[in-house]
Amino acid sequence: MTKTKDKNTEEQILNAAKNIFQTKGMDGSRMQEIADKAGINKAMLHYYYRSKQLLFEAVFKNAFSLLAPQLNTILNDDSSIEDKIKNFTVDYTSFMMKHPYLPKFIIQELNRNEDFIKKLKENAGFPNLKKFKEKVAEEIKLGTIKPIDADQLFVNILALNIFPFLGKPLIKAITNKDENNYKTFVNQRKTAVADFIINAIKTS
Known part of the structure; x- marks a missing residue:
């Protein structure tokens, strides 16, 4: 269950990030905004990706x-x-x-x-x-x-x-x-x- 949950969460993050990056570009995007879009908190986002560049x-x-x-x-x-x-x-x-x-x-x-x-x-x-x-x-x-x-x-x-x-x-x-x-x-x-x-x- 843990592996499935982790995989699903990462997919949510990547989909959310893709949508934000497409709309606002790299410089205009914020990690908090991506976390909100993915339905997780910012700490969880940083657990998966330590920086916006890595994401x-x-x-x-x-x-x-x-x-x-x-x-x-x-x-x-x-x-x-x-x-x-x-x-x-x-x-x-x-x-x-x-x-x-x-x-x-x-x-x-x-x-x-x-x-x-x-x-x-x-x-x-x-x-x-x-x-x-x-x-x-x-x-x-x-x-x-x-x-x-x-x-x-x-x-x-x-x-x-x-x-x-x-x-x-x-x-x-x-x-x-x-x-x-x-x-x-x-x-x-x-x-x-x-x-x-x-x-x-x-x-x-």
């Missing part, structure tokens, strides 16, 4: 553990590069629309703590580009896609997908979009980004 990392790892295997599967399955680009874009954008705090958090942590990437790589299913690179080389040889460095292609895919979440305030300001229009715009990028990249690398 934020736990929320991130929990979400990343759901996303990373999905992306890794896409990168390493036997599908064509065109399908990989389409599936990666749809999966990544859909996931980030549910977890919009993650890209900013990753960048902040990488800038603040160089060892953070080591923590990321310890997660099961951390993306591996080996088969992706092999597939790119294969399709270049077949003449399906133009000669392109596989690392450059992957970074282009990642950058075009991640920036709308990192640059949300700037994009909304420049394009004069309110929150609803911004969400529609990002949702449209599930196909717009994939089409743009595919058209840039296809030979015909």
Whole structure:
């Protein structure tokens, strides 16, 4: 019973923290507010997570553990590069629309703590580009896609997908979009980004 109760309590904490972090961000969130949302006292929250940073990392790892295997599967399955680009874009954008705090958090942590990437790589299913690179080389040889460095292609895919979440305030300001229009715009990028990249690398 104790183990079940502990597991349930931790899940309550992580769900509460995720909701607060999504709404107020890391800096604007308070441990007391998270404890209240989870239905526990602050002392109990600190028993599970000694600091807000540790709690934020736990929320991130929990979400990343759901996303990373999905992306890794896409990168390493036997599908064509065109399908990989389409599936990666749809999966990544859909996931980030549910977890919009993650890209900013990753960048902040990488800038603040160089060892953070080591923590990321310890997660099961951390993306591996080996088969992706092999597939790119294969399709270049077949003449399906133009000669392109596989690392450059992957970074282009990642950058075009991640920036709308990192640059949300700037994009909304420049394009004069309110929150609803911004969400529609990002949702449209599930196909717009994939089409743009595919058209840039296809030979015909």
